[in-house]
Amino acid sequence: MTYLWIKAFHLIAVVTWFAAIFYLPRLFVYHAMAEDEAGRERFKTMERKLYRGIMNPSAVVAIALGLALLWLNPGWLTQGWMHAKLALVVLLVGYHLWCGALLRRFRDDANSHGHVWYRIFNEAPVLLLVAIVILAVVKPF
C-alpha cells in the first residue's frame, strides 16, 4: 500500500520534471532568437524560475521517491532493466545539469549557440523518456 502511494508520487514528480525538461530548452530556442533587451531579460527570469522552482525540486523528489521504492523492494536491484534505467537516469541528471550551465551562460549574456542547436538539444530528453518508461513498465530483461 505504502509502496503504491510512493510510486504514484514518484510518477507525479517524473511528469513535472519532464514538463520542465521539455520547456526550458524551448525557452532557450526563443531566447537565442530574441533581438531586444527587454525580451532577453524576460526570458532570463522565466528560465530561472522554471529551473529553480520546478525542475530542481521535481528532480529531487522523483529521485528520492525512486530510491525509497528501491529501499522497500531491494530485489529490483538484481534486475537488468533497473541497471539500464539507473544508467539512463544518470544521463538524464547530466542533461539537467547541462541545462543549468546553459541557463547561466544566457544569464551572463554569454550564450554561444544558435536556435537550431537548441532545437536539436531539445530532442535528446525525448529519447531518454521513451527508453526509461519502456524499461520501467515492460521490464524487458
Ligand code: HEM
Ligand atoms: C534515481 C532515479 C530513479 C529510481 C531509483 C527509480 C526507481 C523506481 C522503482 C524502484 C520503481 C518501482 C518499479 C515497480 O514497482 O514496478 C519505479 C517505477 C517507475 N519509474 Fe522510476 N526511478 C527513478 C527515476 C525515474 C525516471 C526519471 C522515470 C521516467 C523517465 C521513471 C519512471 C518510472 C515509471 C514509469 C515507473 C512505473 C513502473 C510500473 O509501475 O510499471 N523513474 N522507479
